[in-house]
Amino acid sequence: MIFSSKAEYGVRLMVELGRQSPEHPTSLKAVAEAEGLPLAYLEQVVARLRKAELVMSARGAHGGYWLARAPEEISMDEVVQALEGAIAPMECFVNEHTERVLCSHEPDAGRGCATKLLWTRVQGGIIRSLQQTTLADLVEFSKRGEPVAGESVSPTTLGRSAKAELRAGAAA
Amino acid sequence: MIFSSKAEYGVRLMVELGRQSPEHPTSLKAVAEAEGLPLAYLEQVVARLRKAELVMSARGAHGGYWLARAPEEISMDEVVQALEGAIAPMECFVNEHTERVLCSHEPDAGRGCATKLLWTRVQGGIIRSLQQTTLADLVEFSKRGEPVAGESVSPTTLGRSAKAELRAGAAA
DNA sequence: GCTTAACCTAGCGCGCTGGTAGGATTTATA
DNA sequence: TATAAATCCTACCAGCGCGCTAGGTTAAGC
Numbered sequence: 136m137i138f139s140s141k142a143e144y145g146v147r148l149m150v151e152l153g154r155q156s157p158e159h160p161t162s163l164k165a166v167a168e169a170e171g172l173p174l175a176y177l178e179q180v181v182a183r184l185r186k187a188e189l190v191m192s193a194r195g196a197h198g199g200y201w202l203a204r205a206p207e208e209i210s211m212d213e214v215v216q217a218l219e220g221a222i223a224p225m226e227c228f229v230n231e232h233t234e235r236v237l238c239s240h241e242p243d244a245g246r247g248c249a250t251k252l253l254w255t256r257v258q259g260g261i262i263r264s265l266q267q268t269t270l271a272d273l274v275e276f277s278k279r280g281e282p283v284a285g286e287s288v289s290p291t292t293l294g295r296s297a298k299a300e301l302r303a304g305a306a307a
Numbered sequence: 308m309i310f311s312s313k314a315e316y317g318v319r320l321m322v323e324l325g326r327q328s329p330e331h332p333t334s335l336k337a338v339a340e341a342e343g344l345p346l347a348y349l350e351q352v353v354a355r356l357r358k359a360e361l362v363m364s365a366r367g368a369h370g371g372y373w374l375a376r377a378p379e380e381i382s383m384d385e386v387v388q389a390l391e392g393a394i395a396p397m398e399c400f401v402n403e404h405t406e407r408v409l410c411s412h413e414p415d416a417g418r419g420c421a422t423k424l425l426w427t428r429v430q431g432g433i434i435r436s437l438q439q440t441t442l443a444d445l446v447e448f449s450k451r452g453e454p455v456a457g458e459s460v461s462p463t464t465l466g467r468s469a470k471a472e473l474r475a476g477a478a479a
Numbered sequence: 480g481c482t483t484a485a486c487c488t489a490g491c492g493c494g495c496t497g498g499t500a501g502g503a504t505t506t507a508t509a
Numbered sequence: 510t511a512t513a514a515a516t517c518c519t520a521c522c523a524g525c526g527c528g529c530t531a532g533g534t535t536a537a538g539c
Contacts, residue, residue: 137309137396137429139527143422150421162484176529178486185486195537196483211425224309249322249445250315253383253437257309260436264428273421311496334515348498350517357517367506368514486535496525504517509510 138219144172145180145218146211146273152190153206153274160192160199180218187217206274212265222262224254310391316344317352317390318383318445324362325378325446332364332371352390359389378446384437394434396426 151166163181167174181200184190189209190200202209216222323338335353339346353372356362361381362372374381388394 136398137433138426140398141527143397146422146425160484164484173529175531179529182486192485193537194483194485194535197538198484198536200485225315226308226312249449250318252448253318253440253445254310256436256440257433260432261309261429264432265425268425268428273425276424277421313496332515336515345498347500351498354517364516365506366504366514366516368512369507370505370515372516480539482537482539484535484537487533489531489533491530492528494525494527497523499522500520502518502520504515506515507513509512 138215141180141183141218142215144170144177145184146214147172148177148181148200149184149189149202149209149214149270150273150277152200152202153270154277155201157201160197160201162199165199183217184214187213189214189217202270206271207269209270210266211268211270211273212262214270215265222258222265224257224261225250228254228258310387313352313355313390314387316342316349317356318386319344320349320353320372321356321361321374321381321386321442322445322449324372324374325442326449327373329373332369332373334371337371355389356386359385361386361389374442378443379441381442382438383440383442383445384434386442387437394430394437396429396433397422400426400430 147170148166151169152161155161163177164174166172167177181190181192185192185200188203191203192198192200212222221228319342320338323341324333327333335349336346338344339349353362353364357364357372360375363375364370364372384394393400
């Protein structure tokens, strides 16, 4: 498993907010009930999104959360990064100071570190796919089950519909 | 963190085997000492590679391990999959039956599941970057610090040297 | 001033990760 | 044939992070 449930819950929350009009704030309770998620835990999740300035909040009665920007301008790598911390395939990537036995990547010390090359490529693959997906893509998909054809879909999809992507893409 | 140390250790082991001639087997003890890894734990790691038929073994004195195929014909997604199990960004991807609260991806139930679209794309990005890297790439890189120019480098690199890739790619 | 909400912090059980321990089995060699 | 060197196998264990709960404080509407 790669991402924790924080990412899952947080993304769902963002999608839910994206479905609402930003006129009036949405309470966490409403989101928790709609998605069947524990409210108290959602509070911790949304706190990360707020600190990253991806959502805004209003306290008190009829308070709640709403998106800080339009869904089209929120790329999912920001969201996932806010929820999960640095996006890295290996421990030594996130904290260079944690010099555990696990990681002996000497920094550019003559002979190249083979695993670092591999993890760098993987990291690139992850980040690219996250960057090329906006929150608007997900909101659209959740509304119709399929994004509008001819819209500014990310380059990777190359015209394939999101549904076809789902069927084909999961083949490991 | 995405991949566990099994992946790190196992990939290093594969690279080490790739550096040796397949004439005579290499003992785990030698690998463990060369890489500074715990021998007993490496045994469990290499067992996964053996079950996946990526390495072969000979028991007894002067026994050891060697690659089952040429490094050029071993793509890293096979290796990582053998070490880590199914490559999935989220729990529900690896085991559809573990219906925890975490995952409520109804299978194609009308309205599309937005997070599933996202994780599918991420999974594609990971698997693609792993498939496009062969063990030979890593062995080459570990030998020279840079792959031979003009060789059959994976399409993603597009002529950029591996060193440049390392410098640029890690920027989150 | 009651209710509704965001906000904060501490704690906790469970499972998985990263090992260790101790052996059994197989093979080369003296 | 005894010994050493190696793979192979299983059980066990400590630590820690994840997912979550508990219990509050603060702020805003009616």
